[in-house]
Amino acid sequence: MTTTILQVENLVVEFKVNQDRVRAVDDVSLELRAGELVGLVGESGSGKSTLAYAMMNLLPRQGRLVSGKIALATVGDISRWSEPDMSRVRGNRISMVFQATQSTFNPIRTLESQFKLLFRAHGINVQEGLIKARRLLQRTQLDPQRILTSYPHQLSGGMRQRVGIVFAMVLEPDVILLDEPTTALDVLSQRVVLDLIRDLRSQTDAAMLFITHDFSVVSNLSQRIGVMYAGKLVELAPTERLYRFPQHPYTALLTRAVPSISQKHTELVGIPGQPPHLSDLPPGCRFSPRCPYVQERCRERTPPWSKISADQGVACFRWSELGEELANV
Amino acid sequence: MIWRRVGLALVMIWMTVTATFFIVRLMPGNPATFELHVLLKRGVSYNMALQHVKTLYGINLHQSLLVQYLQYVGNALHGNFGDSILYPDIPVIHLIGKALPWTVFTVGTALLTSFLIGVSLGTVAAYRRHGWLDRLLTPLAAILNGVPNYLTGTILLFVFGVVLGWLPQNGPYSAAITPNVSLAFLISVLRHAILPIGAYVISQWGSWFLLMKSSTVSTLGTEFIVGARSYGIASSVVMREYVAPNSMLPLFTNLVLSIGFMFGGSVFVETIFSYPGIGYLFSSSVSGRDYPLMQGLFAVLTVAVIISNLVADLLYVKLDPRISLEDAA
Numbered sequence: 001m002t003t004t005i006l007q008v009e010n011l012v013v014e015f016k017v018n019q020d021r022v023r024a025v026d027d028v029s030l031e032l033r034a035g036e037l038v039g040l041v042g043e044s045g046s047g048k049s050t051l052a053y054a055m056m057n058l059l060p061r062q063g064r065l066v067s068g069k070i071a072l073a074t075v076g077d078i079s080r081w082s083e084p085d086m087s088r089v090r091g092n093r094i095s096m097v098f099q100a101t102q103s104t105f106n107p108i109r110t111l112e113s114q115f116k117l118l119f120r121a122h123g124i125n126v127q128e129g130l131i132k133a134r135r136l137l138q139r140t141q142l143d144p145q146r147i148l149t150s151y152p153h154q155l156s157g158g159m160r161q162r163v164g165i166v167f168a169m170v171l172e173p174d175v176i177l178l179d180e181p182t183t184a185l186d187v188l189s190q191r192v193v194l195d196l197i198r199d200l201r202s203q204t205d206a207a208m209l210f211i212t213h214d215f216s217v218v219s220n221l222s223q224r225i226g227v228m229y230a231g232k233l234v235e236l237a238p239t240e241r242l243y244r245f246p247q248h249p250y251t252a253l254l255t256r257a258v259p260s261i262s263q264k265h266t267e268l269v270g271i272p273g274q275p276p277h278l279s280d281l282p283p284g285c286r287f288s289p290r291c292p293y294v295q296e297r298c299r300e301r302t303p304p305w306s307k308i309s310a311d312q313g314v315a316c317f318r319w320s321e322l323g324e325e326l327a328n329v
Numbered sequence: 330m331i332w333r334r335v336g337l338a339l340v341m342i343w344m345t346v347t348a349t350f351f352i353v354r355l356m357p358g359n360p361a362t363f364e365l366h367v368l369l370k371r372g373v374s375y376n377m378a379l380q381h382v383k384t385l386y387g388i389n390l391h392q393s394l395l396v397q398y399l400q401y402v403g404n405a406l407h408g409n410f411g412d413s414i415l416y417p418d419i420p421v422i423h424l425i426g427k428a429l430p431w432t433v434f435t436v437g438t439a440l441l442t443s444f445l446i447g448v449s450l451g452t453v454a455a456y457r458r459h460g461w462l463d464r465l466l467t468p469l470a471a472i473l474n475g476v477p478n479y480l481t482g483t484i485l486l487f488v489f490g491v492v493l494g495w496l497p498q499n500g501p502y503s504a505a506i507t508p509n510v511s512l513a514f515l516i517s518v519l520r521h522a523i524l525p526i527g528a529y530v531i532s533q534w535g536s537w538f539l540l541m542k543s544s545t546v547s548t549l550g551t552e553f554i555v556g557a558r559s560y561g562i563a564s565s566v567v568m569r570e571y572v573a574p575n576s577m578l579p580l581f582t583n584l585v586l587s588i589g590f591m592f593g594g595s596v597f598v599e600t601i602f603s604y605p606g607i608g609y610l611f612s613s614s615v616s617g618r619d620y621p622l623m624q625g626l627f628a629v630l631t632v633a634v635i636i637s638n639l640v641a642d643l644l645y646v647k648l649d650p651r652i653s654l655e656d657a658a
Contacts, residue, residue, distance in 0.1 A: 056559055058555055058558060058559060083564055084563065084564070086561075087558070087561045087562065087563045087564065088561065089561070090558065090559055090560065090561035091559065091560040091561030091562075092561060095559065095560070096559045098552065098555070098556065098559075103552065103553060103556075104552055104553050104555070104556025104557075104559070105553055105556065106553050106557065106570070106571050106575070107553065107575070107649075107650075107651060108574060108575060108578070108648070108649055108650060108651070109570070110650075117562060117566065117570060118560050118561070118562070121560065121561050121562045121563060121566065122561060151650040151651070153650070153651050167560060168559075168560075
């Protein structure tokens with residue numbers, strides 16, 4: 001068993017929305033191990049991106065980390081760290097790749113000067129850093145010289161995203177959070193970026209958290225997959241197990257709602273109903289209004305997290321009795 | 330590309346110079362008839378008066394407007410705008426040359442001061458939005474921005490010049506001092522410049538403040554600021570390298586353009602303080618029907634505005650890599 005690099009415990013994030021407080025992430029626990037890629041899947045608004053922003057301490061002004069722990073093996077719990085302290089671990093201990101809709105680069109500086117700024121911020125010799133950056137850029141099939149002398153707007157979205165990944169990796173952080181890194185890209189660029197992530201994953205000890213709304217994007221890359229629903233982590237399991245033997249009704253229905261190349265003539269099944277609005281959550285299990293297996297207790301109490309094994313867990317009262325049924329949905 | 334832009338500027342200068350020549354002549358009344366009426370009122374006979382006026386101004390009534398225009402343009406190319414009528418026998422260009430430094434000194438200092446005040450306070454207000462400083466300065470800036478500089482000038486003159494008597498009321502320096510390179514002269518010049526500069530600054534800083542605040546607020550909301558923080562760039566560096574340059578970009582155009590407009594804006598303030606700059610010269614040339622002087626001043630004004638436009642365009646291309654000269658033209 002490999003070492004745990006990041007331990008997220010009982011994380012709660014609240015947002016202030018017109019006087020109201022809304023829990024975007026509610027009591028989520030998750031651990032990442034060295035060299036592992038964990039997929040985090042959920043619909044929009046399920047809190048998966050908020051979880052990543054909270055882990056980076058980059059929540060927007062309205063957001064607040066209410067409680068919980070974010071412990072890095074190397075430096076300890078960073079959940080209460082101040083901004084100056086955080087800026088010392090961001091980038092070189094824990095880093096993030098953003099959705100490519102907007103560039104995360106300064107539009108009026110060349111990429112070389114932005115790399116230099118990154119190295120200086122972490123007290124790294126600029127020349128040595130640039131050598132490493134060039135090597136990584138080469139691995140991404142980009143011409144380092146051209147990239148470094150370019151301004152962000154001179155690159156395509158796919159190129160920018162690959163440079164963004166290099167930025168997040170060049171300081172060899174322990175944890176890399178990838179927030180929908182391929183969502184805004186065309187299919188070909190998606191492919192290139194996914195190949196790059198796969199290639200880099202095999203060569204680094206860093207733990208990666210790949211956030212996406214699309215099972216098919218992450219299932220070929222991940223060792224484990226977590227499923228989020230309305231701010232809660234509802235299931236976490238090794239990828240293969242999650243597909244074959246889902247323990248949570250939502251997971252079962254969600255995986256069956258994704259088209260698959262291998263199973264040709266299966267009919268796609270949607271999940272009836274809409275996910276609840278975070279300011280108007282149902283009592284008890286949040287999936288209960290849409291759940292075909294719902295019981296009285298599901299509507300009254302929130303199901304606790306049941307640890308099935310070291311790398312599997314589920315938040316459902318009926319997981320043990322439903323297991324077989326769900327595998328055949 | 331750059332030559333096209335320069336050529337365009339030259340054509341614009343020619344057009345305004347031409348328009349000025351004809352528009353000035355459309356104004357009712359002229360210095361000759363004015364003088365004529367003065368003489369007639371004194372009881373001089375009409376023919377005698379006409380003869381007198383002709384010799385006084387050396388007017389050749391046989392020249393057509395077109396010939397006058399061609400002569401004017403030809404001379405203007407050599408920097409010769411003729412002799413002043415109001416100040417007989419002094420070349421217009423000398424009058425302008427003597428007035429220009431005073432205006433450049435006062436208006437230039439005021440522009441720089443209000444820019445610096447506005448930009449720094451605007452940044453603070455944007456960073457601490459809804460803080461006490463923001464709540465105090467934003468309405469104040471909006472109000473002062475709407476108060477014209479002749480009103481603030483009059484109030485300043487009344488309060489500090491008349492009631493308190495702390496500062497001189499008019500002129501560029503004390504009449505008791507002969508201009509030379511001495512500390513006494515320098516102090517006198519500064520003391521005389523304080524009130525005019527104050528009048529400009531009070532009515533100008535607000536617009537820089539409001540512009541900078543809104544520009545900074547929108548920059549702070551951009552993805553690349555979050556990006557920079559996610560790479561571990563310290564807040565102070567983010568502000569210096571990311572927020573400030575990007576927020577100041579749109580203000581920069583305004584700054585360069587204001588240099589062109591500063592002569593026009595000086596008319597009221599310099600008249601109030603009898604400050605011998607371009608604005609003062611302007612108002613006296615208009616009230617005295619001094620065509621050559623007016624034409625010369627208009628030409629200087631036009632050239633200043635058009636050249637500052639040109640400089641703004643060319644510099645912006647240097648400052649913002651996303652803009653090319655094709656866009657600017």
